[in-house]
Amino acid sequence: DAGITQSPRHKVTETGTPVTLRCHQTENHRYMYWYRQDPGHGLRLIHYSYGVKDTDKGEVSDGYSVSRSKTEDFLLTLESATSSQTSVYFCAIRGGPANYGYTFGSGTRLTVV
Amino acid sequence: AQTVTQSQPEMSVQEAETVTLSCTYDTSESDYYLFWYKQPPSRQMILVIRQEAYKQQNATENRFSVNFQKAAKSFSLKISDSQLGDAAMYFCASITSGTYKYIFGTGTRLKVLA
Numbered sequence: 113d114a115g116i117t118q119s120p121r122h123k124v125t126e127t128g129t130p131v132t133l134r135c136h137q138t139e140n141h142r143y144m145y146w147y148r149q150d151p152g153h154g155l156r157l158i159h160y161s162y163g164v165k166d167t168d169k170g171e172v173s174d175g176y177s178v179s180r181s182k183t184e185d186f187l188l189t190l191e192s193a194t195s196s197q198t199s200v201y202f203c204a205i206r207g208g209p210a211n212y213g214y215t216f217g218s219g220t221r222l223t224v225v
Numbered sequence: 226a227q228t229v230t231q232s233q234p235e236m237s238v239q240e241a242e243t244v245t246l247s248c249t250y251d252t253s254e255s256d257y258y259l260f261w262y263k264q265p266p267s268r269q270m271i272l273v274i275r276q277e278a279y280k281q282q283n284a285t286e287n288r289f290s291v292n293f294q295k296a297a298k299s300f301s302l303k304i305s306d307s308q309l310g311d312a313a314m315y316f317c318a319s320i321t322s323g324t325y326k327y328i329f330g331t332g333t334r335l336k337v338l339a
Contacts, residue, residue: 160326168325209322
Protein backbone atom coordinates (compact mmCIF):
# COMPACT_ATOMS: atom_id res chain seq x y z
CA ASP A 113 0.00 0.00 0.00
CA ALA A 114 1.13 3.55 -0.60
CA GLY A 115 3.32 4.77 2.25
CA ILE A 116 4.20 1.36 3.65
CA THR A 117 6.38 -1.33 2.16
CA GLN A 118 7.47 -4.73 3.39
CA SER A 119 10.49 -6.67 2.28
CA PRO A 120 11.01 -9.30 1.16
CA ARG A 121 7.65 -10.32 -0.31
CA HIS A 122 8.58 -13.99 -0.25
CA LYS A 123 11.30 -15.88 1.57
CA VAL A 124 12.28 -19.49 2.06
CA THR A 125 14.71 -20.21 4.86
CA GLU A 126 16.09 -23.19 6.71
CA THR A 127 15.24 -24.22 10.25
CA GLY A 128 17.58 -22.69 12.78
CA THR A 129 18.62 -19.67 10.74
CA PRO A 130 17.89 -16.09 11.78
CA VAL A 131 15.55 -14.11 9.56
CA THR A 132 14.78 -10.39 9.51
CA LEU A 133 11.72 -8.86 7.90
CA ARG A 134 11.59 -5.16 7.23
CA CYS A 135 8.71 -2.71 7.35
CA HIS A 136 9.28 0.78 6.01
CA GLN A 137 6.83 3.68 6.14
CA THR A 138 6.91 7.15 4.67
CA GLU A 139 3.89 8.44 6.61
CA ASN A 140 5.73 9.43 9.79
CA HIS A 141 3.16 7.45 11.80
CA ARG A 142 3.78 6.73 15.44
CA TYR A 143 2.32 3.25 15.71
CA MET A 144 3.68 0.21 13.88
CA TYR A 145 2.66 -3.41 14.25
CA TRP A 146 3.69 -6.89 13.20
CA TYR A 147 1.02 -9.56 12.76
CA ARG A 148 1.11 -13.10 11.52
CA GLN A 149 -1.76 -14.62 9.56
CA ASP A 150 -2.52 -18.33 9.73
CA PRO A 151 -5.59 -20.26 8.55
CA GLY A 152 -8.14 -20.57 11.33
CA HIS A 153 -6.39 -18.00 13.50
CA GLY A 154 -6.92 -14.77 11.62
CA LEU A 155 -4.31 -12.13 12.40
CA ARG A 156 -2.39 -12.39 15.64
CA LEU A 157 -0.24 -9.63 17.04
CA ILE A 158 3.45 -10.41 17.45
CA HIS A 159 4.93 -7.08 18.55
CA TYR A 160 4.08 -3.44 18.23
CA SER A 161 5.79 -0.08 18.59
CA TYR A 162 4.44 3.22 19.85
CA GLY A 163 7.55 5.25 19.12
CA VAL A 164 11.27 5.05 18.39
CA LYS A 165 12.78 2.43 20.68
CA ASP A 166 9.37 1.90 22.32
CA THR A 167 8.09 -1.58 21.69
CA ASP A 168 5.93 -4.13 23.43
CA LYS A 169 4.90 -7.75 23.06
CA GLY A 170 1.76 -9.04 21.50
CA GLU A 171 0.01 -12.36 22.04
CA VAL A 172 2.44 -14.54 20.02
CA SER A 173 5.82 -12.95 20.68
CA ASP A 174 7.84 -16.04 21.63
CA GLY A 175 10.69 -16.61 19.18
CA TYR A 176 10.44 -13.08 17.75
CA SER A 177 12.18 -9.81 18.50
CA VAL A 178 11.76 -6.33 17.06
CA SER A 179 13.66 -3.11 16.76
CA ARG A 180 12.72 0.41 15.85
CA SER A 181 15.69 2.77 15.69
CA LYS A 182 13.98 5.22 13.32
CA THR A 183 10.37 6.31 12.93
CA GLU A 184 10.17 4.85 9.45
CA ASP A 185 11.58 1.36 10.04
CA PHE A 186 10.28 -1.52 12.14
CA LEU A 187 12.23 -4.76 11.91
CA LEU A 188 10.98 -8.20 12.90
CA THR A 189 13.59 -10.86 13.62
CA LEU A 190 13.05 -14.56 13.97
CA GLU A 191 15.99 -15.46 16.14
CA SER A 192 16.14 -19.12 15.08
CA ALA A 193 13.45 -19.97 12.56
CA THR A 194 11.22 -22.98 13.15
CA SER A 195 8.64 -24.65 10.92
CA SER A 196 5.86 -23.30 13.17
CA GLN A 197 6.87 -19.82 12.07
CA THR A 198 5.92 -20.54 8.48
CA SER A 199 3.25 -17.92 7.93
CA VAL A 200 2.29 -14.70 6.20
CA TYR A 201 3.57 -11.68 8.09
CA PHE A 202 1.90 -8.30 7.89
CA CYS A 203 3.15 -4.95 9.00
CA ALA A 204 0.61 -2.25 9.77
CA ILE A 205 0.76 1.41 10.67
CA ARG A 206 -1.63 3.77 12.38
CA GLY A 207 -1.27 7.48 12.32
CA GLY A 208 -4.09 8.81 14.39
CA PRO A 209 -6.70 7.94 16.94
CA ALA A 210 -7.93 4.39 17.35
CA ASN A 211 -10.86 4.93 15.00
CA TYR A 212 -8.54 5.56 12.07
CA GLY A 213 -7.87 1.89 11.48
CA TYR A 214 -4.72 0.40 10.08
CA THR A 215 -2.89 0.73 6.81
CA PHE A 216 -1.32 -2.61 5.97
CA GLY A 217 1.73 -3.59 4.02
CA SER A 218 1.41 -6.19 1.30
CA GLY A 219 2.68 -9.01 3.49
CA THR A 220 5.67 -11.37 3.51
CA ARG A 221 5.16 -15.07 2.91
CA LEU A 222 7.82 -16.89 4.93
CA THR A 223 8.43 -20.58 4.55
CA VAL A 224 10.73 -22.37 6.99
CA VAL A 225 11.97 -25.74 5.67
CA ALA B 226 -10.04 -9.45 27.61
CA GLN B 227 -11.45 -8.23 24.35
CA THR B 228 -12.45 -10.95 21.89
CA VAL B 229 -13.86 -11.00 18.36
CA THR B 230 -15.68 -14.01 16.95
CA GLN B 231 -16.58 -14.79 13.36
CA SER B 232 -18.57 -18.01 13.37
CA GLN B 233 -18.88 -18.43 9.60
CA PRO B 234 -15.62 -19.74 8.09
CA GLU B 235 -17.06 -19.59 4.59
CA MET B 236 -20.10 -18.18 2.81
CA SER B 237 -21.36 -18.03 -0.75
CA VAL B 238 -23.59 -15.55 -2.55
CA GLN B 239 -24.94 -15.25 -6.05
CA GLU B 240 -23.80 -12.28 -8.05
CA ALA B 241 -26.16 -9.29 -7.58
CA GLU B 242 -27.64 -10.78 -4.38
CA THR B 243 -27.20 -9.61 -0.78
CA VAL B 244 -25.13 -11.37 1.85
CA THR B 245 -24.56 -10.74 5.55
CA LEU B 246 -21.38 -11.70 7.39
CA SER B 247 -21.62 -12.09 11.16
CA CYS B 248 -19.31 -10.84 13.87
CA THR B 249 -19.72 -10.80 17.63
CA TYR B 250 -17.39 -9.25 20.13
CA ASP B 251 -16.93 -9.11 23.83
CA THR B 252 -15.69 -6.11 25.76
CA SER B 253 -16.32 -4.49 29.10
CA GLU B 254 -15.39 -1.08 27.76
CA SER B 255 -17.87 1.54 26.64
CA ASP B 256 -15.67 3.44 24.18
CA TYR B 257 -14.47 1.29 21.32
CA TYR B 258 -14.42 1.02 17.55
CA LEU B 259 -15.26 -1.76 15.15
CA PHE B 260 -14.00 -2.45 11.65
CA TRP B 261 -14.40 -4.73 8.69
CA TYR B 262 -11.36 -5.46 6.52
CA LYS B 263 -11.32 -7.18 3.15
CA GLN B 264 -8.46 -9.37 1.95
CA PRO B 265 -8.74 -10.32 -1.75
CA PRO B 266 -6.51 -13.00 -3.32
CA SER B 267 -3.83 -10.33 -3.80
CA ARG B 268 -3.33 -10.57 -0.02
CA GLN B 269 -3.65 -6.81 0.48
CA MET B 270 -5.73 -5.85 3.52
CA ILE B 271 -8.27 -3.13 2.77
CA LEU B 272 -10.40 -1.23 5.26
CA VAL B 273 -14.04 -1.57 4.21
CA ILE B 274 -16.01 0.19 6.92
CA ARG B 275 -15.71 1.42 10.48
CA GLN B 276 -18.19 2.05 13.31
CA GLU B 277 -17.79 4.11 16.46
CA ALA B 278 -19.53 2.44 19.41
CA TYR B 279 -20.98 5.75 20.65
CA LYS B 280 -22.82 6.27 17.36
CA GLN B 281 -26.23 4.69 17.11
CA GLN B 282 -26.46 5.15 13.37
CA ASN B 283 -25.16 2.23 11.35
CA ALA B 284 -22.21 3.02 9.09
CA THR B 285 -22.63 2.78 5.32
CA GLU B 286 -20.08 2.86 2.50
CA ASN B 287 -21.71 2.46 -0.90
CA ARG B 288 -22.83 -1.20 -1.16
CA PHE B 289 -21.43 -2.04 2.29
CA SER B 290 -23.35 -1.40 5.47
CA VAL B 291 -23.27 -2.68 9.02
CA ASN B 292 -25.90 -3.74 11.48
CA PHE B 293 -24.48 -2.65 14.84
CA GLN B 294 -26.36 -4.06 17.82
CA LYS B 295 -24.50 -2.73 20.83
CA ALA B 296 -26.50 -4.51 23.52
CA ALA B 297 -26.09 -7.82 21.73
CA LYS B 298 -22.43 -7.03 20.92
CA SER B 299 -23.04 -7.86 17.30
CA PHE B 300 -21.50 -6.17 14.26
CA SER B 301 -22.56 -7.75 10.98
CA LEU B 302 -21.55 -6.65 7.49
CA LYS B 303 -24.13 -6.51 4.71
CA ILE B 304 -22.96 -6.49 1.11
CA SER B 305 -25.65 -5.50 -1.37
CA ASP B 306 -25.61 -6.20 -5.12
CA SER B 307 -22.66 -8.56 -4.68
CA GLN B 308 -20.00 -8.42 -7.36
CA LEU B 309 -17.33 -10.90 -8.40
CA GLY B 310 -14.73 -8.50 -7.02
CA ASP B 311 -16.23 -8.87 -3.55
CA ALA B 312 -14.85 -12.40 -3.31
CA ALA B 313 -12.31 -12.26 -0.49
CA MET B 314 -11.60 -13.01 3.14
CA TYR B 315 -13.35 -10.60 5.44
CA PHE B 316 -12.04 -9.84 8.91
CA CYS B 317 -13.88 -8.16 11.74
CA ALA B 318 -11.74 -6.19 14.20
CA SER B 319 -12.14 -4.06 17.30
CA ILE B 320 -10.11 -1.67 19.41
CA THR B 321 -10.76 0.03 22.70
CA SER B 322 -10.23 3.78 22.66
CA GLY B 323 -6.93 4.75 24.25
CA THR B 324 -5.28 1.40 23.62
CA TYR B 325 -2.81 0.39 20.94
CA LYS B 326 -3.98 -2.97 19.72
CA TYR B 327 -6.67 -4.12 17.35
CA ILE B 328 -8.16 -7.55 17.92
CA PHE B 329 -9.13 -9.54 14.83
CA GLY B 330 -11.59 -12.34 14.24
CA THR B 331 -10.59 -15.49 12.38
CA GLY B 332 -12.15 -14.36 9.12
CA THR B 333 -14.96 -15.38 6.75
CA ARG B 334 -14.18 -16.42 3.20
CA LEU B 335 -16.80 -15.07 0.82
CA LYS B 336 -17.33 -16.71 -2.55
CA VAL B 337 -19.35 -14.92 -5.22
CA LEU B 338 -21.02 -17.19 -7.75
CA ALA B 339 -21.60 -15.98 -11.30
